Amino acid sequence: MDFLRPARWEEALAAKAEHPAAVPIAGGTDVMVEINFDHRRPSHLLDLTRVTELYTWQDAGDRVRLGAAVPYARVIERLAGELPGLALAARTVGSPQIRNRGSVGGNLGAASPAGDSHPALLAAGAEVEAESVRGTRLIPVEEFYTGVKRNALAPDELIRAVHVRKATGPQQFSKVGTRNAMVIAVCAFALALHPDTRTVRTGIGSAAPTPVRARTAEDFLNAALAEARCWDTGAPVPPAVAAEFARLASAACRPIDDVRGSAAYRRHAVGVMARRTLAWAWEQHTTGEGTARCA
Amino acid sequence: MRVNVTVNGRPRQADDVWEGESLLYLLRERLGLPGSKNACEQGECGSCTVRLDGVPVCACLVAAGQAHGRDVVTVEGLAARAGAAEGHLSPVQQAFVDAGAVQCGFCTPGLLVAADDLLERDPDPSDADIREALSGNLCRCTGYEKILDAVRLAAARTARSGQGA
Numbered sequence: 001m002d003f004l005r006p007a008r009w010e011e012a013l014a015a016k017a018e019h020p021a022a023v024p025i026a027g028g029t030d031v032m033v034e035i036n037f038d039h040r041r042p043s044h045l046l047d048l049t050r051v052t053e054l055y056t057w058q059d060a061g062d063r064v065r066l067g068a069a070v071p072y073a074r075v076i077e078r079l080a081g082e083l084p085g086l087a088l089a090a091r092t093v094g095s096p097q098i099r100n101r102g103s104v105g106g107n108l109g110a111a112s113p114a115g116d117s118h119p120a121l122l123a124a125g126a127e128v129e130a131e132s133v134r135g136t137r138l139i140p141v142e143e144f145y146t147g148v149k150r151n152a153l154a155p156d157e158l159i160r161a162v163h164v165r166k167a168t169g170p171q172q173f174s175k176v177g178t179r180n181a182m183v184i185a186v187c188a189f190a191l192a193l194h195p196d197t198r199t200v201r202t203g204i205g206s207a208a209p210t211p212v213r214a215r216t217a218e219d220f221l222n223a224a225l226a227e228a229r230c231w232d233t234g235a236p237v238p239p240a241v242a243a244e245f246a247r248l249a250s251a252a253c254r255p256i257d258d259v260r261g262s263a264a265y266r267r268h269a270v271g272v273m274a275r276r277t278l279a280w281a282w283e284q285h286t287t288g289e290g291t292a293r294c295a
Numbered sequence: 296m297r298v299n300v301t302v303n304g305r306p307r308q309a310d311d312v313w314e315g316e317s318l319l320y321l322l323r324e325r326l327g328l329p330g331s332k333n334a335c336e337q338g339e340c341g342s343c344t345v346r347l348d349g350v351p352v353c354a355c356l357v358a359a360g361q362a363h364g365r366d367v368v369t370v371e372g373l374a375a376r377a378g379a380a381e382g383h384l385s386p387v388q389q390a391f392v393d394a395g396a397v398q399c400g401f402c403t404p405g406l407l408v409a410a411d412d413l414l415e416r417d418p419d420p421s422d423a424d425i426r427e428a429l430s431g432n433l434c435r436c437t438g439y440e441k442i443l444d445a446v447r448l449a450a451a452r453t454a455r456s457g458q459g460a
């Protein structure tokens with residue numbers, strides 16, 4: 001095994017082009033487990049922890065350009081104002097030790113259906129900035145997850161950053177597990193209100209082969225809220241609308257039975273979380289709380 | 296490969312380090328510092344917790360090569376870091392002994408590093424803060440109550456000695 005230690009981003013891209021099978025390692029909270037348990041023996045480890053720009057973020061107008069290796073702890077401390085959904089999701093990751101190392105870029109690299117960033121990114125709206133020596137492209141996060149633990153990166157590409165739309169309204173995240181810490185999601189649900197476009201977006205985790213949006217549920221809810229003039233009046237979401245939204249969110253799942261939970265339980269729980277996160281977010285929206293949650 | 300790393304304030308060097316090796320292995324097997332414990336090697340138990348450039352991390356999930364040129368503090372370094380005289384314990388360590396927070400002791404080094412970090416950031420943590428800060432450290436013996444007592448005791452003693460100074 002070779003340990004590649006690029007000091008600059010251009011060197012990292014050149015190394016990945018030269019050794020497409022090299023395994024990038026940032027926080028190492030996925031990669032090291034695989035190596036410790038002999039599940040992976042890459043020819044090259046490509047250490048990204050010296051590439052300082054991966055640990056920075058920039059204000060990019062209506063987006064935050066979040067460096068791939070920024071640890072969850074920093075997202076929670078510094079970005080909860082602009083990216084409240086992602087910060088809420090980050091709070092549920094592992095433990096303090098894991099949040100000090102683990103990153104959104106690593107979560108995307110691993111592309112586990114249970115990764116907690118994914119529902120929040122789907123609901124907020126995000127694009128993955130993938131770069132290689134050939135150039136840069138922005139991949140809508142919906143198109144980034146291509147299968148169980150598979151993503152859209154080409155062998156010579158690295159994730160430079162993820163561009164996440166800043167919240168224009170309340171965002172919520174909910175996760176089912178056996179305790180508050182150190183839990184891989186049985187299933188998870190994220191919801192973001194976008195008052196600027198009068199739309200609601202969602203993300204489902206751990207209840208399908210990839211993280212997915214509940215698009216039919218979103219379309220139904222967007223039409224129903226418009227029809228009931230809820231955005232204009234600030235009236236509560238009619239219970240029948242919330243119930244149908246929950247049913248459609250459940251229907252968007254394609255879960256499996258596994259050690260963490262049955263498919264039927266996951267489908268049920270996603271419906272419950274959909275209804276609850278909608279109620280919480282709508283309450284924040286209509287009472288004016290939540291959007292100005294301080295960083 | 297060769298790894299140079301500062302451990303507990305001293306520059307250390309190790310040669311022939313395997314590229315896939317963890318910082319935990321480097322500390323225990325190459326640098327003669329067995330204080331950090333290896334219980335799971337998958338980040339679940341926290342018994343390998345060390346500070347890397349000041350930040351608590353699971354040493355089992357840091358590649359040894361990633362620690363090159365960095366600063367590591369292990370449980371062996373806590374007393375000196377707290378300014379304790381040679382042969383004496385740091386306030387957090389002493390509180391663990393006094394509160395009966397140590398049974399088999401396997402989880403203790405990781406808990407000490409995590410608790411030490413908490414009290415440095417927040418000298419007067421609430422119970423919820425203590426639980427949160429220690430949520431990545433498992434103990435199979437104590438039932439955690441005495442561990443919470445120990446952290447409260449360390450906080451109270453530090454506050455008292457701070458007032459006296």
Ligand SMILES: Cc1cc2nc3c(=O)[nH]c(=O)nc-3n(C[C@H](O)[C@H](O)[C@H](O)COP(=O)(O)OP(=O)(O)OC[C@H]3O[C@@H](n4cnc5c(N)ncnc54)[C@H](O)[C@@H]3O)c2cc1C
Nearest residue numbers: 026027028029030031093094103106107109115116159338
């Ligand atoms: C005890 C424990 C608890 C955990 N709990 C949770 C949890 O609650 N929720 C959750 O979602 N996850 C959890 N995880 C998994 C893990 O912490 C996350 O997936 C984390 O986001 C990984 O980030 P990292 O920087 O450590 O990635 P790494 O381990 O460094 O890398 C992960 C993957 O991404 C690739 N990669 C990393 N950076 C890049 C890049 N810039 N470009 C291209 N590819 C890249 C790597 O090659 C690898 O395939 C847990 C892990 C452990 C050990």
Ligand code: FES
Nearest residue numbers: 336338341343355
């Ligand atoms: S040995 Fe590292 S967390 Fe358990």
Ligand code: FES
Nearest residue numbers: 399402434435436
């Ligand atoms: S004292 Fe035995 S594991 Fe904690």
